[in-house]
Amino acid sequence: MSRYIFRRILQAFPLLFIISLMLFLLMINTGDPLATMGGRRVTRPADRERLSRQLGLDQPYYKQYLFWLIGNEWTQTDMDGDGTPETPGVRKGVLQGDFGTSLVTRGKPVIDIIMDRLPNTLLLMIPAEVIVIALSLAVGVYSALRQYSLIDHTITGLSFIGYSMPIFFVALTSMYIFGVNFKRWGLPYLPTVGMFDPKVGKTTTQVFLHMILPIFSMTVITAAGYSRFVRSQMLEVITEDYIRTARAKGLPNRMVIAGHALKNAALPLVTIIGLDIPLLLGGAVVTESIFAWPGMGRLFIDHLSRSDTPVVMGILIMISVAVILSQLITDIIYAWLDPRIRYH
Secondary structure (H helix, E strand, C coil): CCCHHHHHHHHHHHHHHHHHHHHHHHCCCCCCCCCCCCCCCCHHHHHHHHHHHHHCCCCCCCCCCCHHHCCCCEECCCCCCCCCCCCEEECCCCCCCCCCEEECCCCCCCCCCCCCCCHHHHHHHHHHHHHHHHHHHHHHHHHHHHHCHHHHHHHHHHHHHHCCCCCHHHHHHHHHHHHHHHHHCCCCCCCCCCCCCCCCCHHHHHHHHHHHHHHHHHHHHHHHHHHHHHHHHHHHHHCCCHHHHHCCCCCCHHHHHHHHHHHHHHHHHHHHHHHHCHHHHHHCHHHHHCCCCCHHHHHHHHHHHCCCCHHHHHHHHHHHHHHHHHHHHHHHHHHCCCCCCCCC
């Protein structure tokens, strides 16, 4: 196993290089970061030429990529136009953990921008993922053990409806019911936008109340799909010979289900979860936009629309690294769940 892990880590480096190169080429060809430089006024031609030279955007693509990757000596530009003399400096490059500075937020470091939003996203996404996993396992197993019963048909129908609804429909409907109508009816209502009420401040209670509707919207759809998947896997596993053998030996039904059936039925689910977890870092773009949650999803859309290559590349590279690591962890969990699986 240790040799396999070491080999996978070595394979990750050329893979990340190819991913970063493709993303970089796509980014620099999808927009003009100098169009407004984050403001509302169009950049003047003279300023465009000066900024293009100072930021290295007049260089060939391969030089821009190498500068982003390994860094070089650079000149700090007068981004705010206050007449401050330009001072030389050194940018270390991505390989040394320096993702550069934003093109639209007056030279703020990319790492600082991402770290300002990442905790907000994790605060929203981690509880949602935990609820989804727990709810889908409970509902899926319960439905499979009562196949073709009234409860099973009800759960299957509701899961199909929940999985078929788009996220924006669930989000807007929940806002209308629990936020607008509850307030109109004089009932305790839930906040619909933001992370906290500015009049109250960022308290634990405020953040918790503002988290309810976004988490509800995400869990409804995801848990519905996961529970159907768990149900189908459980129905396939409980008919296997080793399950009948375990029951014939007199093992308690709870031990048969939890220790044998569920452990093997969870293997495909681990793959899906392993693909979902890295996306937690990127946030939920639609959900965060609807509920005005200041997370990574909104950050990505805002800076992508303004062609802020350093910030967008920082987010995408972070997600790419998380995908590779999560797949490695998924393979290790495979071997733990099923001892028959061996990696060499």
